[in-house]
Amino acid sequence: MARTLDTPELDEERLVHQFPGIDRKAVGAFYTPAPIVERTLALALSHLGDGPLTVVDPACGAGAFLAAAARHRPDARLCGLELDAGVAHLCQARVPGADVRVGDALRGGLEPLLAGTPEGHAELWVGNPPYNGTSAVLKDAACYARLRALVPLAMPPGTSLRDDFAFFLLVAMKRLTARPGVLAFITPASLLESFIYAPLRHALLDALHLREVVDLGPGIFTGTQVRTCITVWTSRSGADAPAPRHEHKGVGQCFTPEPPEWRLSPIAREAAALDADWRARGEPLTTLIPVSLPGVKTRFDELLVDADRERLLARLHAFCAATQDTLEDFAREYHLEPALLPKLRALKKGPALEVDASHVRPFFRYGGARHRGALPPEAKAFCYLDRRLIPRGDHRLRGPYDPHQDAVKLLFNVRELPLSAALLEEPGCVHDHRHARFAPLYVPQRIRDEGLGITRGARSRDSLGPLVPNLSPRGSAWAQGLGGPEAAFRAVMRFLNGAPVQRVWAPAFGASRVVPVPLEGPLPE
Ligand SMILES: C[S@@+](CC[C@H](N)C(=O)[O-])C[C@H]1O[C@@H](n2cnc3c(N)ncnc32)[C@H](O)[C@@H]1O
Structure with missing residues (x-):
């Protein structure tokens, strides 16, 4: 039994069905397919030396990552935490050498587990933490306050910490600011670009070096369409790290995250030029209207x-x-x-x-x-x-x-x-x-x-x-030239639906910026 469970081809999805009582969406019980586990681990291990290592999966589920880590680094200490006792039991049986415990990683469950990491061990935090849209942490004021304090930054309107995966990233970030190691998580790709996560990205970029981003696209997890990504971060060493590498559909390029959004993906040059030009010649949509x-x-x-x-x-x-x-x-x-x-x-x-x-x-x-x-x-x-x-x-x-x-x-x-x-x-x-x-x-x-x-x-x-x-004062003057406010609204509607916004601007900035509307010269459609 243990031998079959240990093969990399194991159908992780099949394991979830052993626990029909689990509310999969609420706790994010979607186990990672083996090829994605392998990819994530390979990326993470490429940033670690051969020294002593402790691997931590703070939401280990049935142990996809711990089992793979045991194969790739048989010398490593393996630690897993899992909310569900039955699932933790399965994980323990699958990876007998690991220290698997039952607990809540966001409410003190990790501390006893982490206390065992020996001095001199680097830590590899790896896994696929739960995503659920709205974390149960939001209903627990004390717990939320503790996690919120990990982002030492203002949260401008429209930004927030909402989803469990964001809290898991912060917990790992905190740990890796205090000791050397690598963080490699699979998360929703909203981490890369969504405006709501701009402060989270900023905090992560301040605390750790971003090394790798792989945009996995949608559909990696059976039965969901969520677009996911792998990000790999290393704890900060004295030296400057090279620019992170981004990969999507096999195409890789280096990029530099920039304020104010701190996007974790490159911006097409054409889109950046369009954005700058429209900004110089106009107003953001929510200023204009x-x-x-x-x-x-x-x-x-x-x-x-x-x-x-x-x-x-x-x-x-x-x-x-x-x-x-x-x-x-x-x-x-x-x-x-x-x-x-x-x-x-x-x-x-x-x-x-x-x-x-x-x-x-x-x-x-x-x-x-x-x-x-x-x-x-x-x-x-x-x-x-x-x-x-x-x-x-x-x-x-x-x-x-x-x-x-x-x-x-x-x-x-x-x-x-x-x-x-x-x-x-x-x-x-x-x-x-x-x-x-x-x-x-x-x-x-x-x-x-x-x-x-x-x-x-x-x-x-x-x-x-x-x-x-x-309309803004500038917008009112612009509208007069078009034949009045209704004509202006119609022109804005055509602009928003038009090819330059849809094909060039939106893929780069649509999730994070308010579109600038150029008011000088003809409005592109
Ligand atoms: C997306 S699954 C990933 C499991 C495994 N790491 C994998 O990739 O196959 C997330 C797991 O985290 C567990 N979980 C959810 N909230 C948790 C929490 N606060 N603390 C620890 N585990 C949690 C769920 O029960 C689920 O098994």
Whole structure:
């Protein structure tokens, strides 16, 4: 049994299925295929000498990395930590010589394991830490504060630490600033370019030398489309390290990460030139069009959204008329899953609800790149936009200001690929789609000039001033030359969807920068 388990051809995916009780997405239980393990280890070992070595996989799963490390460096001490006891047991059986423990690497589980590293050993931190979008650490204030403190940098708006893999990188980084070693992790490729991780990249680049980046593309892990990468870092020695090497689809080149994004991949020369030229001749999109908001998140589309206006109203009437005792009947009659009952009950708490037909709004289910240019008729539905039924902040109504009311909005996304834009020419709300935002064509003057923050203390809509074009002073002057604000919005939409942005600028900067819109000369499309 042990011999079969030890072969490099082992199907790691098969091992996961031995643990049907595991919530794979929550704990990131996706085991690494053997060729990727081999590649990662080979890259990492090329930065280590032959001296004494301890290998640490802080989220070792069934031991793909530890088993391979045992083959490549039979002299090395092997340490693994794993959250799930059954999985740790399997790992231990597979790599009998390793010190495999059960514990949480982000909550003190590593310390006892690491205490055993002998003086004089370099450490190789290797593995594929969990990725889950939103780490459970975020709900544990003390733990988050401890991990956040590992990034001694400000976190500008739009940046954050959110995913488990980011915390695992920081834990390894901290260790390798105090002792010599190498860090080689497989992580989502968002680490390389996403704006949210700019401070994480900056902290890593300050603390360690980046040596290798391999963009693995999407689909490495069965059943997922996540794009992944290998990064290899070494602890800082006195000497300068050579520029890191980046590889994608077999093409390698050296590059230098640069502020403000500290991207971990090279930027095509053509894209850098375009960005500099547009910046010099124009303004970032969110300066040119200063007011935009994310779309509406009802948090309860089953109740509050419907393709049919009358059906939506009937459902809301029935919901308002229902009592806590009859809510179950209501749910059954309107085909709402029993699992939604607690949500229905929570909404029923407080003063009695009454249906107000003016809360019914057209609701456009914007689908990003699927709806480039304009939304198709089937994207139109209706929603019940009631501040009492939608969490504050998610309905996007701001004090006395209703940003949904008027027709003509530019829909666009920032720092999220694929970039796309559409013009919506009917009044109504826009559904929240990834990082999409909507910009009304006209906005109250004070909001345009002072920002949405002023709506907080505003008592009346009139106090916010008359409607003015949602354009910067430079943008307003530019719009005049085009025939007015609507023509300007249309031109921006064509520019965002056009070839220079889509083919050249976005692949380089789309995930990390706000696109600059050149305002002198014709707008490229
Ligand atoms: C993506 S899998 C990788 C496993 C193995 N390193 C491999 O590449 O095949 C991540 C593993 O980390 C474990 N895990 C998740 N959160 C953890 C934590 N906070 N501490 C330790 N292990 C964790 C999961 O149970 C899962 O087995």
